[in-house]
Amino acid sequence: MTAPSIRKRLLALLLLPAVLILIAGTLSDYFTALAPYRDAYDQALFDAALAISGHVRVDSQGRRTLSLPADAIAILRYDTYDSIFFKVTTEAGEFIAGDRDLPELHDNTTNPARGYARYHRESVRLVTYRAKGSTGTLEVSVAETLHKRDHTRSRILFSALAVDIAQLSLVLALIWIGVGLALGPLRSVEAQISRRSARDLTPLPGESIPTEIAGLVAALNRLFVTVRATSDAQRRFLGSAAHQLRTPLTGLQVQLELLTEDPAAAPVRERLAALLEATQRLTHTTQQLLALARSDEAANLSWEFTRIELSEVVEATVADRISAALAAGIDIGADTQPGTIQGVRWLLLEALSNLVNNAIAHTPTGGTITVRSGVAADTEFLEVSDSGIGIPVDERERVLERFFRGSNARGAGSGLGLAIVAEVAQLHGAAVAIDSGPDGKGTTVRMTFQRR
């Protein structure tokens, strides 16, 4: 079932009756126009009958004859379009003159009687006039073929149709335009809403809202306020959670680091080292969970997207991870071409440093890591490629899931790093592709930002 459309309803409710009314109007125009012309032509036939009846005389033998000269009869019969016939009989039906086989009408209610008949396999209009006079009652019938009448009737029909069709089209056009204009404010509200960024939670302006949907818009605005309040609360919570979690973890980690090097703690050094490693893992996972929570939050809420130069993100990430890479004996480098996107800088940094951390963890000493940015095929990208152990082809989809760790994953990873990458990519409308390096070894992860 398709969604109900106010426009369609309005058009159906207005157009259908309008069409029916106009069709009825056309029919009534047509039939109203028919009567006067028919009467006018009938009048001519009647006039002819009257004229004929006036020329019946009684001859010397007491017979009634038509005393019209042949010329006059020819004039009477003359018509440009139609054939005209006549017959004069006595009341008793005795033939006096004219076309002997012409039928007559026997209708005593009207005089003259009018009607249609068939004559010589043609339809004719027939007028029969009963004339009472000095020569007794006569019946004079005059008939004509219908060419002239048909012609006139079709002219009337066409002109009526032409006018009415023009009228109909005009009305339909006006309804169409009118409905469109009437729904204009609805469309402008819709456009206003769809133009907004998904993260824009400011209320819709009240002034241009039609009263019919003012309630709806007010409800939307109340929803925006609630969502914004929730988002602010969540952001404050995450900010303070970050602080509350990171500070004690830092203390724990620093103290354990110092203790593992303290000569006085030499007998328990191995246990301290294990504690330190666990603390580092805990710290790392906490960091990543916070990053995930905040990118979730960023996806829903009003995070400011700003213009980001991708090469700057690459350089900041490499600068941040260089110590770890050098300590692992890995040659790290940047290969940056300019490229800008709209984004959230710290999330992009988080994603990229997760990729670099993964690369460092899975690349043996002497390997290389290259972090790239630029524009390829008209889309911006960030990429980290390493010469490490690679990710099996059938796991490349799943490594983006939360807590999934590849079968050859190394180190104390949380399984969240690539999930963060996927999340950040999604928030930025970017696609994540995992491939082998150029020579089929290692891993290349590329975030491709779609043009919006």
Add this chain to the structure above:
Amino acid sequence: MRVLVVEDDPLVGDGVRRALNNDGFAADLVASTEAAKSALDAESFDLVIADIGLPRQDGLQLVRSLRSRGQNVPVLMLTARDGLEDRVTALDLGADDYLTKPFQVPELLARCRALIRRANSVASARVGFGELELDTARKSVTAGGKTLELSQREWAILECLILNGGHIVSKSKLMSAIVDWSEDLTLNAVEVYVSRLRAKLAGAAVISTVRGMGYRIDEPRK
């Protein structure tokens, strides 16, 4: 070298103080901006490490008040928040560097040494970097007491790298350190000088190449 640590979390504060002590710094720990101000008024410090998230007056206010009183002591900010705003604000207010919690002790110490080195190079002519000792007035350098023979340009590169110790220095920045108006140098020339410098340092300091970005100097790993 005397360091003031301003941190309200006792475990972190104590850890930082101990780490500095172990590395040969004298360190004092206070837990609030107010206490830090009195300490700074009373005595002189070579470095201040301040947490941003302090109670009542935060670390940003401490930096602001230090700078407004014309005190140029280098300040390293610590922050537990991951927003960019804090860092930008801190640097704008006159902090010299920042470190996000959680950090690791060697990273903290490297940053401290770099900040103190940079401040000292302005105040005095002598800069230490591991077993290297630079005399910026006489443009000479010794490694473990033995003088290294460096060309003017090699020396300029070494000085630029060490004063930015812990950070990556771009090739173009190094080039502007060695180029004089009379000559056009290519970026490749920088590579040549760096590789000569590496040979002469013979492991007294390690210059790492960061492809596409530049070079970084580190003290040799123990």
